[in-house]
Amino acid sequence: MSKDKLTPPEFSLSLLHPKNWGVWLGFGLLALVVNILPYRILLSLGRKLGQIGMRYGAKRVHVATRNIELSFPDKPQQEIQHLVEENFKNTGMALIETGITWFWPTWRFKTLIVDKDTHAMREKSKQGQGVLLCCVHALNLEITARAFGVLGIGGYGVFRPHNNPAYNFIQYWGRTHNGNKLIDRKDVKQMIRVLRDGERLFYLPDHDYGRNKSVFVPFFAIEDACTTTGTSILAYTSKCAIIPGSGFRNSDGKYEIMADKCIEADYPQKDEVAAAAYMNKYVEELILRAPEQWMWLHKRYKTMQDENVEKGIRYK
Template sequence: MNDYKIGKPAFSVALLHPKYWGVWFGFGLLAALVNLLPYSVSLSLGRSLGKIGMKFGKKRVHIARTNLRLAFPDMSPDDVEAMVVENFKNTGAALVESGITWFWPTWRFRRILIEKDISALRKHAENNQGVLLCAVHALNLEICARGFAVLGLPGYGVYRPHSNPAYEFIQYRGRTRNGNKLVYRRDLKQMIRVLRKGERLFYLPDQDYGHNKSVFVPFFGVDEACTTTGTSLIAYPSKCAIVPVSGFRTAQGTYEIMADISIEEQYPQKDMTAAAAYLNNYLEMVIMRAPAQWMWLHKRFKSLPDGTSHTRYQ
């Protein structure tokens, strides 16, 4: 199966060039913090950094506030502001969660996981059927992906290599722990091959990727939200199962790994507009398990049906 896998970047002396020292120092510090500090302390530190970040990210605050007002038109202004603050705290926590995912040993990582319900995924694994894992841009997505691998169900991630070779060297190893693998994000044929081989492929269809290969269907409170048709382009030719997945953090600091329902039987694969609307309903359900842990800082509703963009965020 190595023929459809992104190659593991090799270490070379060139990666020790002074221009990469900042990357090595930053990740080294992160690895030290998450391994030496108690988990609760490091998580609290990350959330505090996220709160501080609000002061320096006014544009992102505006984007998050606008997204929430559009998505939840009946939400009170006070509740919107509270959600924005919590979302920024979780954004800071995401840095710590990435460090935990990339640098914790498996025995320690396993202790923060709760196998909530992954029965649908285990059933498909027994039948050797490929599964499109429809995840959302949760701020703890890194933990979710490794969580499935630690529970014995690794998959392929849709991946864009980093332009900085030192960063890429570290990132690749962090994202391929416990058997996870990577597929280049623009290589649709390879994604289909992965699924036809009976593998699992993580795919994130919940953001606004622009007008190309997209349709406008309801998503939360927006009736015409730009939504990718990529799910249909992958699922139909591969004849795979489709399972929404998540791994949100609980109030106790554990992560509930879920893959409890298959939706491919009713999924209208030949009608891309209907399929996108159908899947959005399930993505909304996933996000509402922990809405403050979703990436509201992204311009989810920037593209408009008339071909323009960004006017909602002015």
């Protein structure tokens, strides 16, 4: 069976139906803006959009604030407020960064990328071993994924098709620049297959995905954070290498790409609880490289270990 099992969406005249005009107009405007404005102005524009979003997104402000309070109970309120403000500015930048990723030509995109340390990834690729590249939901994740492709070490991303066919077409096209490919998020067998075949798979184990195939282990200051067991399932069944990866924006506006160490040697993959706790330590390490650029707007601690306790009670 072909590794490219997910059928790429093809362009058809039906995508130009009037019901899709808003999608085409929105992405067309985004493509125009990111290609005509200088990068420094785009940075400022994104941060302004984030500030506007914070002003009108009280519910998300509350979620981000609670996440940070729960994760860092000793952090002063003033520091928490500052981190929330910076996080929203980076959230606004995420829209601009998506446009940059999907619509910039490769020659221009390369000017933003710094290969800080990807030796572990390259070494495993030379050996022909599959790599589970464990990243986090950084707000610049779109840029990070394309950056790995630009650096010649791209791989397969986990893809959730969009309900709108025009949006889905643009999204798929935008995410498969520079050699990256996509796998349906529900196709676990295909994920295992590409890893066994020596390919690289982008995987994000940092969110609360619900009780199914999850365990409750420490994450920052929360002792019972709902954490996926997907990492251990993929690693155990494929015998792949496990490498934490990141691509955070530095103070110069460049994106530092890292995939510098293999962690599978001590990874307790046969013990799903110990494995999830082990992985969370590396997830924390990645987030702390640039905490203002992580997706604090997601309810990371919504699923409770006790099923009788209301889901999301920590955010009341």
